[in-house]
Amino acid sequence: MNRVLTAMLGIATAGVLAACGSGPAGQSGDAAGGEQITMGFSQVGAESGWRTANTTSIQDAAKEAGVDLKFSDANGKQENQISAIRSFIQQRVDVIAFSPVVRTGWDAVLLEAKNAGIPVILTDRAVDTSEPDVYKTFIGADFVQEGQWAGDWVVKEFAAAPGPVNIVQLEGTTGSDPALERTSGFAKAIGVNPNLKVIASQTGDFTRSGGKQVMEAFLKAHPDIDVVFAQNDDMGLGAVEAIEAAGKKPGTDIKIVAIDATHDGMQATADGKFNFLVECNPLLGPQLMDIAKKVVAGESVPNRIVTPDQTFDQAQAAAALPERKY
Numbered sequence: 001m002n003r004v005l006t007a008m009l010g011i012a013t014a015g016v017l018a019a020c021g022s023g024p025a026g027q028s029g030d031a032a033g034g035e036q037i038t039m040g041f042s043q044v045g046a047e048s049g050w051r052t053a054n055t056t057s058i059q060d061a062a063k064e065a066g067v068d069l070k071f072s073d074a075n076g077k078q079e080n081q082i083s084a085i086r087s088f089i090q091q092r093v094d095v096i097a098f099s100p101v102v103r104t105g106w107d108a109v110l111l112e113a114k115n116a117g118i119p120v121i122l123t124d125r126a127v128d129t130s131e132p133d134v135y136k137t138f139i140g141a142d143f144v145q146e147g148q149w150a151g152d153w154v155v156k157e158f159a160a161a162p163g164p165v166n167i168v169q170l171e172g173t174t175g176s177d178p179a180l181e182r183t184s185g186f187a188k189a190i191g192v193n194p195n196l197k198v199i200a201s202q203t204g205d206f207t208r209s210g211g212k213q214v215m216e217a218f219l220k221a222h223p224d225i226d227v228v229f230a231q232n233d234d235m236g237l238g239a240v241e242a243i244e245a246a247g248k249k250p251g252t253d254i255k256i257v258a259i260d261a262t263h264d265g266m267q268a269t270a271d272g273k274f275n276f277l278v279e280c281n282p283l284l285g286p287q288l289m290d291i292a293k294k295v296v297a298g299e300s301v302p303n304r305i306v307t308p309d310q311t312f313d314q315a316q317a318a319a320a321l322p323e324r325k326y
Contacts (some may be wrong), residue, residue, distance in 0.1 A: 037296050038068040040088030042098035044125075045076040047206045049262040050233040053326035054099070054124065054282035061285025067292065076173070076205075078102055082109045089116050095292045099124040102175035110134035119295045123284055125177035128304070136295050139287055139305045141280045145180035147231075149311050150182070150257045151189025153276040154196060154227055157255065161195055167203035167227040168218045170211050170235040178280075182259060183232045199225075209295075211238025219246050230258040233265030233277075240273050251275055261312060261313040263324050269317035277317060279309040282326055 035070075039062065043055055055071075062069035070093060072084035078101045088096050089112055096118055100106065106127045113120050114134045117179065122138040126265055129135075158165045167190070168305075172179030190196040200218050204210030211230060217226060219242060230236030236258035243250040250273045258265055261279035268274040284307065293300050 002137050009075055015062075036068055037094040038070065038091075038097045039215050039292055040070045040072070040082045040085070040093040041071045041145045042074055042079075042093065042096075044087075044101050045074055046101050046258070047076060048208075048232055049264055049326075050232060050234075050260045050280065050282050051206075053262065054284060057283045057285035057326075058123075058288060059285070061289045064234025064286070065102075065289035065293070067289055074101055076101060076114055078105060082106075085109050085113065089113055089118060092116075093120065094296045095119050097121040097123055097288060097292065100127050101173070101175065103177050103180065104128050104175065107109060107131050107134075121288065121292060121295065123288055124282075127177075133148065133151060134189040137301050137303050137305055139284055139289060139291060139307065141307050143178045143280075144185040144188075146178075146259050146278045146280060146309065147182035147187075148189045149185075150180040150229055150259060150276070151186040153206075153257055153311075154190055154229070154255075155193055157275070158193070158226075163195065165196050165226045166222065166224055167196060167198045167229060168215075168222065168225050169198050170214055170228065170230040170239060171201055172206045172231045172235075173202040174203050176206075179231060180281065186229055204230075204236050204238065206232050206234060208238040208241075211235030212237070212242045215239040215242035219243070219248075228254060228256045230256065232280075233260040233262045233268075236274060237264060240268060261310075261317075262326055263321070266312065266317045266321050266324055269312055269314055270321055272314055274317075275314070277312040279311065281307050 032199045046052055074080040081101055085096060085326050093314040096113055107129050111131050111134055120135040126138050144220055199222055202214045204214045228239050230239055236256055240250045243254055248254060255275045257276040258274055261277050265277055269277045291301055
């Protein structure tokens, strides 16, 4: 009888230990053992074609990688993202990833995730934080470089202009990482030629309707616009609608340079309505899942992972369109 009781006690103890798992706080036993991990992901919203492609890439990659994805759409509001991240912490997910709506205001919630032992990965957009080691890595494009490429094209295109070149800028969401850094990169690039002047700059919030509305106002206030710098394709496409409605020809009467290189933007470039296009690749899903598995396993990863981009003129866009994935 004593031997039977001892055996039963050993089995029960083993069961308790197995249920506790051996990973750090916030990490399930299965995840620590290399099995399925659970990821909480908070997306900015669905404000553009780029964002839709990015969401699809993440969801498809999670299925392919066997990652249990808990997805939340913030609808463009930081408070929604903070609530979602706190919910992920309460659910004890293995890893949290998010694309921040804006750059600042994340210290408290990131510290909460750190204290819970849940690693955080930033995708597409960076944050400013005074707290050390509150995220493992940032995967995304070099937004400053994108702005510089756009500005470099304007410098080259108008190198022989005899007088002032009037530029209007359609900015992204106020306070967001891409809006801040694309503005900075563009300004630095065109600064080499004093003839290049940004005469008006306003946010279109990365939406097509916003781009159209702002461009309509620009055309009324400034009848002599030479160039539009749109910080994403959707705002640029909205500007095309406004320019055409005003009786002018986009790409000819007013040059347009945009960033993203989604299918619609590539088509506009191939059609000559955009003059130059800078890519920002949204297909980050497979890379995110690979990095997430490494982070959960405790492997070291680079603290900054830059996704490669390229640029397109009209001929290059036309050639790339047939096989474009987004």
